[in-house]
Amino acid sequence: MADNLTEAWEWVVDQLESVGLRAVTDPRNLTPPCVLVEPPTITAVQSQSLVELEFPISIVAPPPGNRDSVMWLLRATDLAIEAVTVTGGAPGSYTVGSTELPAYNLTATVQIRRT
Numbered sequence: 620m621a622d623n624l625t626e627a628w629e630w631v632v633d634q635l636e637s638v639g640l641r642a643v644t645d646p647r648n649l650t651p652p653c654v655l656v657e658p659p660t661i662t663a664v665q666s667q668s669l670v671e672l673e674f675p676i677s678i679v680a681p682p683p684g685n686r687d688s689v690m691w692l693l694r695a696t697d698l699a700i701e702a703v704t705v706t707g708g709a710p711g712s713y714t715v716g717s718t719e720l721p722a723y724n725l726t727a728t729v730q731i732r733r734t
Contacts, residue, residue: 624659624672627731631674632656634702640678640695651681651720652691654699655713659729668733673706676725677713684712684721692723703727 628644635642641653649655659672678695680688692710699705708725 638698674727678723688721
């Protein structure tokens with residue numbers, strides 16, 4: 620899979636795109652509907668070679684947060700769960716400027732073995 624943080628981030632994006640989601644890594648490029656993959660948190664290091672990463676993933680729909688938005692969010696979340704190992708998630712919002720967008724906020728966990 621990946622052996623460094625940059626490759627792991629790109630791998631998560633590639634996996635999400637492989638199931639048909641439009642994924643971005645920069646909030647400046649966020650135009651809903653899309654998925655924002657933010658930089659990971661390192662949650663565990665076992666020796667120097669095995670690192671566990673937690674990637675915040677926001678699945679973001681256009682406003683308003685009505686049934687249409689929720690249905691898209693749930694379908695997109697199903698696809699994300701198919702693409703990567705999701706260890707948690709909750710409905711919420713993602714704020715861009717002063718606009719709150721309907722979102723589903725997930726955490727994806729990836730392990731990398733550094734060589």
